[in-house]
Amino acid sequence: MPPIKLTDDELSAVMRAARPIAVDRRDEFLQRVASNLQDCVEIGPGSVHRAIAEAQKKLMDYPQIGSGSWSKYGG
Numbered sequence: 850m851p852p853i854k855l856t857d858d859e860l861s862a863v864m865r866a867a868r869p870i871a872v873d874r875r876d877e878f879l880q881r882v883a884s885n886l887q888d889c890v891e892i893g894p895g896s897v898h899r900a901i902a903e904a905q906k907k908l909m910d911y912p913q914i915g916s917g918s919w920s921k922y923g924g
Contacts, residue, residue: 853886859897866901874908881907 855863863882870878885900886892 851887853883853892855892855897859892859894862894862897863901866905870905870908878904878908 867875881904882900889896
């Protein structure tokens with residue numbers, strides 16, 4: 850894969866987005882972001898954001914909302 854040129858701000862956004870990813874999956878996250886950006890004709894803040902969002906959807910473990918009991922509320 851050829852190198853991808855990102856501005857300091859774009860690289861910072863990618864690295865910030867990697868923080869909540871499980872440590873053992875961060876490499877995969879960065880690879881997915883890079884792969885997503887390879888297909889872009891022009892790289893900018895919007896395309897970096899989309900690449901990050903797509904990679905996060907695949908790799909992030911989101912907390913389960915509503916997994917508790919509703920019985921105290923009559924449900």
